Amino acid sequence: MKKRSNDSPFQYTLFLGCTVPVRALNYEISARKVAERLGLQLFDTPDFSCCGYPIKSVHRYAYLLMAARNLALANKNGFPLCTLCSACCGALTEANHEIQEDERLRRQINKDLFEWLGLRYEGGTEVTHLIRILYQAIGRGKISVQVRADLSSLRVAPHYGCHYTKPSTIYNKIEDPENPKSLDELIEATGAQSISYEDKLQCCGGGVLAIDEQVALAMANRKLDHLQKQQADAMVLLCPFCNVMYEGNQRKIEKIYQTEYKLPVLYYPQLLGLALGIEPEELGMKMNRVRTTELVKKINRRTN
Amino acid sequence: MIDSKTLDPSFKFLIASEPGGENIKKCFSCGTCTAGCPVREVTDLYNPRRIIRMAVLGLKEEVLSSLFIWLCSSCYTCFERCPQNVKIPELVNAIKNIAVREGYLPPPMRAQLDLLSSHGRLLEITDFENQKRKDSNLPLIQWDIEDVKKIFEKLGFHHEEKI
Numbered sequence: 001m002k003k004r005s006n007d008s009p010f011q012y013t014l015f016l017g018c019t020v021p022v023r024a025l026n027y028e029i030s031a032r033k034v035a036e037r038l039g040l041q042l043f044d045t046p047d048f049s050c051c052g053y054p055i056k057s058v059h060r061y062a063y064l065l066m067a068a069r070n071l072a073l074a075n076k077n078g079f080p081l082c083t084l085c086s087a088c089c090g091a092l093t094e095a096n097h098e099i100q101e102d103e104r105l106r107r108q109i110n111k112d113l114f115e116w117l118g119l120r121y122e123g124g125t126e127v128t129h130l131i132r133i134l135y136q137a138i139g140r141g142k143i144s145v146q147v148r149a150d151l152s153s154l155r156v157a158p159h160y161g162c163h164y165t166k167p168s169t170i171y172n173k174i175e176d177p178e179n180p181k182s183l184d185e186l187i188e189a190t191g192a193q194s195i196s197y198e199d200k201l202q203c204c205g206g207g208v209l210a211i212d213e214q215v216a217l218a219m220a221n222r223k224l225d226h227l228q229k230q231q232a233d234a235m236v237l238l239c240p241f242c243n244v245m246y247e248g249n250q251r252k253i254e255k256i257y258q259t260e261y262k263l264p265v266l267y268y269p270q271l272l273g274l275a276l277g278i279e280p281e282e283l284g285m286k287m288n289r290v291r292t293t294e295l296v297k298k299i300n301r302r303t304n
Numbered sequence: 305m306i307d308s309k310t311l312d313p314s315f316k317f318l319i320a321s322e323p324g325g326e327n328i329k330k331c332f333s334c335g336t337c338t339a340g341c342p343v344r345e346v347t348d349l350y351n352p353r354r355i356i357r358m359a360v361l362g363l364k365e366e367v368l369s370s371l372f373i374w375l376c377s378s379c380y381t382c383f384e385r386c387p388q389n390v391k392i393p394e395l396v397n398a399i400k401n402i403a404v405r406e407g408y409l410p411p412p413m414r415a416q417l418d419l420l421s422s423h424g425r426l427l428e429i430t431d432f433e434n435q436k437r438k439d440s441n442l443p444l445i446q447w448d449i450e451d452v453k454k455i456f457e458k459l460g461f462h463h464e465e466k467i
Contacts, residue, residue: 018426021445022433029440049424049449054416057374057400058409060323065455066420116458117451166380167393177384203342207377210412215375218346284440 010137012082013074014042018050020084024240026284030269031084031130037276038138047073053091067095068109072121080126082133086239089129090163096127097170129164131238131268135182140189148277150300151192157227158183158194159237162203187236190275198226204245220245221253224261233295234264236271247289264292274299311362319359325398330388331356337382337392343375350375352382352392368403374410421456424449
């Protein structure tokens with residue numbers, strides 16, 4: 001596949017991973033919708049598997065092989081990979097980094113990939129995240145001029161999560177992990193207020209959910225509690241697993257800690273879509289577990 | 305109380321030879337990792353400085369058999385802040401890989417391994433999921449990825465057997 005001159009200059013292969021296509025359809029729907037609106041072309045490849053991340057703690061080499069296979073398939077198409085899940089983004093970026101830096105590993109992986117699957121991967125596939133594309137390739141300016149609704153009354157809490165910026169060494173220090181700005185600035189580009197709050201950069205706890213649910217829920221609860229104190233209208237995030245913790249488990253957390261948050265949790269493309277004047281139904285808002293009706297009411301539609 | 309006769313001084317070298325564990329001997333126990341750890345913030349079951357200290361001392365069985373190594377959430381906060389570049393999440397990952405080889409695989413991880421080795425994905429995709437995708441105008445998704453099954457077979461994983 002070669003870029004054609006009349007095609008969009010922004011072409012990517014979409015990497016969905018495991019969670020998004022099954023449990024976060026609202027993320028996928030809104031991502032595709034805003035991509036279309038902003039002239040971002042996303043291509044689908046049916047044979048991608050899990051990125052490999054979940055197996056890393058059990059067998060690191062199996063993880064690297066799974067990641068390398070996905071990277072090899074992506075390389076055939078020639079477009080950079082656009083991930084939606086931060087764990088996929090981190091795992092594929094790390095594997096890419098390792099394969100490109102470590103010659104011995106690269107040789108071993110290629111030997112196995114070729115003998116077992118007839119594939120080769122010497123490096124070269126660029127891995128990125130949808131939010132990074134919106135921030136860097138599309139840019140806030142291009143987003144701002146297309147805003148059609150008034151979101152200025154919304155107090156939105158950005159949640160960066162971990163694997164979107166860390167470890168900074170594999171991302172070539174693209175963003176300061178102790179003081180990231182991309183999501184704040186993308187929220188501001190929609191016209192909404194990006195608020196500051198305690199433990200803003202804290203982990204959601206998703207990484208330990210399978211091992212110790214109570215610990216994971218305690219981690220997520222801290223942030224929900226801080227956000228309630230800040231009277232946030234919504235949390236905005238960019239990873240389906242962070243969403244499992246803050247939205248999927250919000251009711252459970254409310255029960256355990258005998259409290260009530262009812263905090264809407266939106267994927268960034270949903271917030272962006274609302275700003276671009278796209279109907280909530282077209283952004284999968286009905287699939288949000290915590291009701292977003294009040295939030296949507298606060299948005300003033302412009303007639304122009 | 306630690307009985308020095310039960311210590312295995314070679315444990316730190318075993319970890320150092322495992323990918324990700326190379327920098328264990330650089331740790332000078334400053335505790336920056338534990339001070340900023342979001343898991344430690346809600347439970348004292350997990351303490352990265354303690355795990356590294358135990359490993360360096362040679363408390364091999366205690367470290368490998370304990371569930372605490374599985375409580376690292378891989379948030380990489382300590383990775384960014386460690387003054388000695390110990391790469392703690394990678395180090396803990398190396399210890400987990402060794403623990404699995406020694407027979408300590410927690411049941412939830414066993415379940416994930418089974419799903420990945422038999423299907424190549426973590427979440428099942430039945431006709432129900434694909435119908436939902438179709439109704440939302442999304443492309444259909446494949447459940448079984450044969451290539452991944454092959455990778456696991458070649459690496460010697462069989463989902464009904466112990467590794």
